[in-house]
Amino acid sequence: MKLKQVVKTTTLAAAVSAMTALATPALAEVLIGSTLAITGRASFLGDPEAKTLAMLVDEINAAGGINGEPVRLIQYDDGGDPNKARTFATRLVEDDEVVAVIGGSTTGTTMAMVPIFEEAEVPFISLAGAVAIIDPVKKWVFKTPHTDRMACEKIFTDMQANGISKIGMISGTGGFGKSMRGQCMDVAGDFDIEIVADETYGPSDSDMTPQLTNIKNTDGIQAVVNPGFGQGPAIVTRNYRQLGIDLPLYQSHGVASKSFIELAGDAAEGVRLPAAALLVANNLAEDDPQKPVVMKYIEDYQTATGEPVSTFGGHAYDAFKMLAAAMETAGTTTDSAAIRYALENTSGFIGTAGVVNMSPDDHLGLDLSAFKMLEIRDGDWTIIE
């Protein structure tokens, strides 16, 4: 009896010490923080982003981690609310003591968090769209998605090529639509484009025929641009066809997902939009440097989640891969300053959004060639150029 107990205790002690020994290397794990809009109105952004990050962390840990250290992702859900995002940002910096942060699904949450990471000197890669995030350049802030300004430029380039000079705009009043509307107005002059009609709609509006009727009745109008995301653009597209407007309709990269085609149905035929290569992976030329990257991501994501990919998950993919690469280049997983420096000097990185070449003046590193001009034909994307 007594002997048994002794044996038991010894085994237990041995087991405990073995576990402590095992646990020690875990202290050197790489802590990466993230707060995304996994639920709420912008969940169509945050949901695939979070799933992509989780998938990549598993993948990198299975391959031995970054510089031999396992990665642990600390994930928060801010629901797209800037207030919550700010709270989580503080928590990531002060309590979790992460080495870098990926996140901010929306421009609103990103901008709310920027001051915290700037002050704490933590590298921060945003997944949101607006140009304001990286212009002016902020030392610790980077982003992966194309900006709305680039989308405007891409659309206007296409219009110019088609001899269009007078256009109407119908924009969502949400953060994305509002910001892109401003950027389009800003750059329109550079392309000799005059905006002769300017209408808006609210994020939860369900009928835009009155606004479109006004656009339709504007003299000399040659095309219409609709900056916005969510259900708005789908309803605009349907109303557009209902009213029988024959002019070309341009959507933004905000609707670059299959669900837009499903929601807008036949009305989506002929709609043009700028989007990342991810959307048309199968139609990319064989020698396109992005092809192997996007094909792999699509396959991995679909195997891991059983859901089709969206460009939004691709933004998280680019952010994580770029961060991991920067840590490897810098040879450290703890020195924030060295990681930031490596991020800023990212060059020739091939992601789902395009080829990234960052510099101290450019914390995005993408140019217009990263966008493909697409047209919806027979319910699918076609590259036109």
Add this chain to the structure above:
Amino acid sequence: MSEFLQFVFSGLTVGAVYALVALGFTIIYNASSVVNFAQGEFVMLGGMATVFIFDAGVPIWGAAALAILLTATIGILLNKLAIEPARGASVVNLIIITIGASIFLRGLAQIVFDKQIHRFPAFSGDTPFNIAGATLLPQSIWVLFGAAAVFIGLYAFFTRTLMGKAVLATANNRLAARLVGINTNFIMALSFALSAAVGATAGVLVTPITLTSYDIGVMLALKGFAAAMLGGMGNPFGALVGGLLIGLIEATTAGYLSSDYKDAAAFIVILLTLFVMPQGLFGQKSMERV
């Protein structure tokens, strides 16, 4: 002229949905003096359930009927599990319970369905009718006739049937109603079921036009409430007229003024109603007997 007609069509379509939501408010208000803020969620549930049942391979009519039935059941459960246990509470408390219920239903929809935007095909195609230069979708006509049919049905129910009168009696004085042999618990369950079914019908009719997602209920409830207040709380005819009026005001504001003020216009109307004639266009003057 054609543009005015277009605004009218747009306003009537959207307004008919508000009217249906307002009618839903009317039923529960008539039975219990409670304003059920989960009314918008019934619209959402009707649309979302139809989408998912339809996708599972059930023909659209069957899917719509099942969705309405399902929503009515949820209405009954809402009454049984949330309203009935708090029967002794004041009306304000009950209203707050319905707000809680609406948040709960929205969360549930996120988990049971998903967070994406959905639609199902229109009942009679998407080819619009061209009337004097303005266009009208066949589905809009479905919505308008649907609202009219629900209104006539409810009007007849409240004025012509014993059951309808029992609902009104329950609202008027629960104790007295019980004394004359009305099963007030049954009446409450019935009014929640009816109200949920009306909301779900709105969801079914309008989803092909406006699309649906788990969070459309909040704005619909607010606009429907505005419509009910404008028409006079508790009056089905008022709900119908109020809904259509709000829809028309919104569409003409968006068309002639700016869509930025569209939502504001609807709520300014409410404030004006409350200030100038709190009983609404067709409501009875409330009197306090001393």
